[in-house]
Amino acid sequence: MREYFHNLYMTLKTILIGMRITLKYCFARTITLQYPDRPPALQPRFRGFHYFEIEKCIACDLCAKACPVDCIYIEKTGARKIDKASGIAKGGAMTRYAIDYSKCMFCALCVDPCPTDCIHMGNLHDHSGYTRESMTVEFTDLALEGLQTPQPFWMQSEKQPEWVKQTKQDWINRGVPVREEMLKALEEQK
Amino acid sequence: MATTVIETRPDVLIDFDKESQGDVRTEEMLINMGPQHPATHGVLRVVLRTDGELILESVPHIGYLHRCAEKIGENLQPYQFIPYTDRMDYLAGMNNNQAYAIAIEQLVGIEVPERALYIRMIFAELNRIASHLVAFGTYGLDMGAFTPFLYSFREREMILDLFESACGARLTYSYINVGGVHDDLPDKFLDVLLEYLDYFEPKVAEYNQLLSYNHIFVKRTANVGVISAADAVGWALTGPVLRGSGVNWDLRKSTPYEIYDRFEFDVPVGLPGGSEGVPQSVVVGDCWCRYMVRVLEMLQSCRIIRQAIKQMPDGPHLAGKLKNLKLPDDEIYVEIENPRGQLGFYVRGDGSTIPARVKARGPSFCNISILNHVGSGCLLADIPAIVGSIDIVMGEVDR
Ligand code: SF4
Ligand code: SF4
Numbered sequence: 001m002r003e004y005f006h007n008l009y010m011t012l013k014t015i016l017i018g019m020r021i022t023l024k025y026c027f028a029r030t031i032t033l034q035y036p037d038r039p040p041a042l043q044p045r046f047r048g049f050h051y052f053e054i055e056k057c058i059a060c061d062l063c064a065k066a067c068p069v070d071c072i073y074i075e076k077t078g079a080r081k082i083d084k085a086s087g088i089a090k091g092g093a094m095t096r097y098a099i100d101y102s103k104c105m106f107c108a109l110c111v112d113p114c115p116t117d118c119i120h121m122g123n124l125h126d127h128s129g130y131t132r133e134s135m136t137v138e139f140t141d142l143a144l145e146g147l148q149t150p151q152p153f154w155m156q157s158e159k160q161p162e163w164v165k166q167t168k169q170d171w172i173n174r175g176v177p178v179r180e181e182m183l184k185a186l187e188e189q190k
Numbered sequence: 191m192a193t194t195v196i197e198t199r200p201d202v203l204i205d206f207d208k209e210s211q212g213d214v215r216t217e218e219m220l221i222n223m224g225p226q227h228p229a230t231h232g233v234l235r236v237v238l239r240t241d242g243e244l245i246l247e248s249v250p251h252i253g254y255l256h257r258c259a260e261k262i263g264e265n266l267q268p269y270q271f272i273p274y275t276d277r278m279d280y281l282a283g284m285n286n287n288q289a290y291a292i293a294i295e296q297l298v299g300i301e302v303p304e305r306a307l308y309i310r311m312i313f314a315e316l317n318r319i320a321s322h323l324v325a326f327g328t329y330g331l332d333m334g335a336f337t338p339f340l341y342s343f344r345e346r347e348m349i350l351d352l353f354e355s356a357c358g359a360r361l362t363y364s365y366i367n368v369g370g371v372h373d374d375l376p377d378k379f380l381d382v383l384l385e386y387l388d389y390f391e392p393k394v395a396e397y398n399q400l401l402s403y404n405h406i407f408v409k410r411t412a413n414v415g416v417i418s419a420a421d422a423v424g425w426a427l428t429g430p431v432l433r434g435s436g437v438n439w440d441l442r443k444s445t446p447y448e449i450y451d452r453f454e455f456d457v458p459v460g461l462p463g464g465s466e467g468v469p470q471s472v473v474v475g476d477c478w479c480r481y482m483v484r485v486l487e488m489l490q491s492c493r494i495i496r497q498a499i500k501q502m503p504d505g506p507h508l509a510g511k512l513k514n515l516k517l518p519d520d521e522i523y524v525e526i527e528n529p530r531g532q533l534g535f536y537v538r539g540d541g542s543t544i545p546a547r548v549k550a551r552g553p554s555f556c557n558i559s560i561l562n563h564v565g566s567g568c569l570l571a572d573i574p575a576i577v578g579s580i581d582i583v584m585g586e587v588d589r
Pocket of ligand 1: 066067068069071072099103104105106107108109110111
């Protein structure tokens, strides 16, 4: 009997001690982030979807060889070389540069060996599609649209929070200085 | 029949007349717990042979998450296998990276720069804290306390932010690589880290008040699933499970690897009830001891990190090129202390750049083996308490 009441007393006492801590946080600042309305605070080194500067790529296959899951596909018509004057790769045409994101594990091993520093880890972190094939991102096609990274669905929709519009604009602005050159280079290769 | 001896546990005598006020023994029943069960921490399936509330046998069935990690290691160069080690014990990616990196470095004979060693150690200890926070939070969750889980994840989130600032990933870091670390620390990292430690250390006292000394929690865990020191050693248990049984064995202290011999820290072990800060009903080797060892280890990790920040040297963070390393025709076995116990990697080279054999010794895999031994003779509700206190990560059990 005594033990029974002792247990009751101890339970209540320790729960109240715990409740005191919980109560303290009732009045503290909330730390939950309301994600779609507020941007996630990503660090500069965040390893998200790649962004790829096709005009600098010499199609040397080093990134594809370093990839542990073999998810980078590169096709070209001939050897490419960086043109010193413009900093743009000339020579054969890049016909395909694609990354299969259903396999990619965002390890960044493809970024390190690149001799011309043209593939980077970006800071977008979601991508969706209705088929397995749509998870393969064709960076050459994106380049023709003037993009360096795939745009997730939510970024394309009309109704979006302010930060998304901002991020989207940043992404589009990112490649502006080289885009003209890039499109020209692609035209030439055709 | 008044007294029954359970075959698997001859030491457990149950007086059914006394315990159940008359013989209410019914049929034995087989219950599947898992593989989809919130208290099994992943895809673990435990087949329970029960007699009413009493467990006669609890056999873990594993293999649902097998991904041939070792075989993959035999097809890739060491630096390419590092991302896969992340995915073994996914709550302690840094420690896994470190173990494989050390194995390859010792096999090839690479000298790792001082700064890299310090950075590695800081991250390994931070990851230990993060991993123990998950163990602490989910253990509360298993025992029916939801609040500590949210608190522990709040603190873990900040560690993940630190990781993200250094390596860009929040779970699968691939940061520690053969020959050092992938990137140098970002600006102001050590200041932020110190700030975090100042913030975190008082929180542990809060956790204790919230959960450790909560009467219901103590009742659920004290004197439950007792593993004796002899059993723990006999079953090759390691990590907090072994130390919870009162065995003072921590590879960081007993056979220091890398630079652990330069730091001062204590190895918390399970203490009998009535000692300082231990409730009366606790017995060495029970669930509460294992739980408490983890909580105390978090503070020790903070201590190590503080010393490392003070001693942090300048210099390069990587020992040159890590690609196309020729692995000599030799073999190596390296063990390090991962948050869950001793993680070992065996690597054999054959003169090419790809290892001929890779074998991992996962601490969770060895620790879960004792489940049947401690589980039989317990009550049904004790099984989640025992599984939670062993703290397994199924990714590593199955590899
Ligand atoms: S991030 Fe890793 S997995 Fe993804 S493409 Fe690059 S190397 Fe391959
Ligand atoms: S390593 Fe760089 S330059 Fe070579 S193919 Fe890959 S992206 Fe292009």
